[in-house]
Every structure is written in C-alpha cells, then in structure tokens.
Amino acid sequence: MTDALRQHLENNNSIANLEILTPDQVSDAVRLFYRDGFVMVRDVLTPEQVSFLRAGCEREATEILSIGRQQYPSMMNRYSWGGASITNSLLHLEEWVMLADLPTLTPIITAIWDSSDYHLRRCAGEFCIPGAGYQPLHADINDGFAQYKDPRGLVELRDLPCPMVVCNFLAQDFTRVNGPTRVIPGTHHSKATIPSLEDETEEMRLSTLSPAPAGTVMIRDPRTWHGGTPHLSDEMRAIPNAIFLAPWIYERQLPSMPREMFDLLSEHGQRLCEFVVSDAPIRAGYQLRMHKKSL
Ligand SMILES: [Fe+2]
Numbered sequence: 001m002t003d004a005l006r007q008h009l010e011n012n013n014s015i016a017n018l019e020i021l022t023p024d025q026v027s028d029a030v031r032l033f034y035r036d037g038f039v040m041v042r043d044v045l046t047p048e049q050v051s052f053l054r055a056g057c058e059r060e061a062t063e064i065l066s067i068g069r070q071q072y073p074s075m076m077n078r079y080s081w082g083g084a085s086i087t088n089s090l091l092h093l094e095e096w097v098m099l100a101d102l103p104t105l106t107p108i109i110t111a112i113w114d115s116s117d118y119h120l121r122r123c124a125g126e127f128c129i130p131g132a133g134y135q136p137l138h139a140d141i142n143d144g145f146a147q148y149k150d151p152r153g154l155v156e157l158r159d160l161p162c163p164m165v166v167c168n169f170l171a172q173d174f175t176r177v178n179g180p181t182r183v184i185p186g187t188h189h190s191k192a193t194i195p196s197l198e199d200e201t202e203e204m205r206l207s208t209l210s211p212a213p214a215g216t217v218m219i220r221d222p223r224t225w226h227g228g229t230p231h232l233s234d235e236m237r238a239i240p241n242a243i244f245l246a247p248w249i250y251e252r253q254l255p256s257m258p259r260e261m262f263d264l265l266s267e268h269g270q271r272l273c274e275f276v277v278s279d280a281p282i283r284a285g286y287q288l289r290m291h292k293k294s295l
Pocket of ligand 1: 226
C-alpha cells in the first residue's frame with residue numbers, strides 16, 4: 001500500500017501551475033496572495049540561514065519528541081511548536097527571532113497591508129515525522145478570532161480583508177513525498193463547509209505546494225483551506241513560521257520575547273514585536289496538550 005501511495009504521490013502530488021516567485025517580485029506576490037489566498041516566494045532565507053534554522057528545528061523537535069508522542073489520532077506524528085510551547089511561541093530562540101523581520105520578506109508583508117504598522121503574533125510552526133498521514137483540510141482561524149464579532153450578524157470573519165498572515169518557512173525542500181502542505185486556492189473567503197477527508201476530491205488531495213526548495217516561504221491567509229499530506233521520507237519535515245496581525249487587529253499575547261532578543265532587531269522589527277516583548281524573565285518549555293482542532 002505504501003509503495004503504491006508513494007508512486008502515486010511521486011507522479012501526481014503537485015498543484016497545477018505552481019508559481020514560485022523571488023523576493024523582488026513584490027507586486028506579483030501581493031496579487032497572487034489576494035487572488036489565491038497564498039503565495040510562494042523562494043530564496044527568502046540564505047543557505048546559511050536555512051542551515052541555522054534547520055539545526056534549530058532538529059534540536060527543538062528532539063526536545064518535544066523526548067516528552068512523548070501525540071496520542072490524538074488526527075495529530076498523529078504531527079507536532080505544533082506553538083501548541084506545545086508554554087508561551088505559544090519560540091521567540092526566546094534566535095533561530096525564530098530571525099524570522100520576524102527578514103529583508104527579503106518585510107517588503108512583501110508591508111505591501112500586503114500597504115502599511116508597516118502590523119504586529120508579530122508569534123514565531124513557532126509545525127513539524128511532522130515519517131509516518132504522518134493526511135491531515136484534514138482546515139482553516140487556522142475561525143469565528144471568534146481576536147474576539148471579532150459583528151453584533152448585527154452581517155459581516156463574518158471571512159468577509160473581512162486579510163486579518164492575519166502566516167509565513168511558513170521551508171527548513172528543507174518540499175518534495176512530493178515528505179509531507180508537503182496542500183492548499184486549495186481561492187478559498188480564503190469561502191463560506192462553504194470545509195470537506196472532510198472522505199469528502200475531499202482527489203484534485204484537492206494532490207493540491208500540494210511542491211516541489212519547492214528549502215529557503216522558500218509559503219505566505220498564507222490562514223482562512224485558506226489547507227492540510228498536511230503523507231510523510232513517506234525518512235527525515236523530519238519542519239515548517240517553522242512567523243505570524244503577523246493586520247494593523248487593525250489587536251490580540252493579547254503571552255509575553256514570549258526576552259528583551260535581549262528584542263535588542264537584536266531593527267527599529268521596524270522592534271516596533272512590530274511590541275505585543276510579545278517582555279522585561280520579566282520568560283519561562284520557556286514544552287508541554288504536550290490535546291488539541292481541539294487541527295492546527
Ligand atoms: Fe493549519
């Protein structure tokens with residue numbers, strides 16, 4: 001079965017006509033982001049930054065795996081650094097602080113909102129280990145996000161302009177068989193019921209953002225339907241992230257960035273981290289929890 005699945009994925013596990021931009025294509029990135037609910041941009045990290053980040057991901061994955069394996073069936077072999085971290089974030093670690101204000105990415109995030117007054121929500125991300133299967137399609141935010149509510153019942157979260165941007169960094173290549181993320185284009189404003197694994201079409205299952213090289217970023221509107229796919233390679237696959245809040249969103253955060261990490265940032269980086277910085281000591285660590293929803 002696994003051999004047949006591997007062959008099927010090797011042959012077919014790619015979205016049609018995947019465009020991967022370069023960091024200088026800022027206006028094209030904004031256009032594709034608003035059209036599709038995501039955009040891929042390569043070379044946002046240098047090879048040295050990829051190596052630094054990958055080593056950090058391996059260290060922090062080992063730490064989580066030493067605590068225990070996920071027992072929750074839909075999360076089997078999938079782990080969320082944000083979900084496991086006591087602070088919901090890894091902003092006490094330099095590898096993740098590096099992701100907050102990259103010169104290759106900041107112009108694109110700024111152009112998406114036509115403003116540099118956005119905020120960092122967290123830097124964390126996910127990893128999966130060999131053996132992970134399909135993760136159901138889901139959105140990362142739903143009604144109630146940031147306490148959004150229209151008392152008239154007229155304007156739902158999915159009617160709004162993009163409230164949050166998730167940037168997932170490829171800490172290794174995405175191949176067709178190492179659990180690349182599948183994304184369904186154009187679903188960021190959809191109010192249709194997200195199909196279950198059983199109801200999903202084969203085209204959706206194969207709609208992965210692969211192949212793509214390490215150092216690429218997936219920039220996602222978190223309302224866009226997405227999910228993990230089978231991980232049949234033999235190495236951990238990590239997609240650490242940086243999550244940004246629109247200039248018009250306020251959401252209270254746990255203190256997660258020590259002042260000494262804040263001091264490493266540019267003036268812009270420091271301003272966007274004002275929700276997460278703390279002068280008090282940060283108590284960092286992991287605690288595996290049951291998740292009510294897919295992450
Ligand atoms: Fe997700």
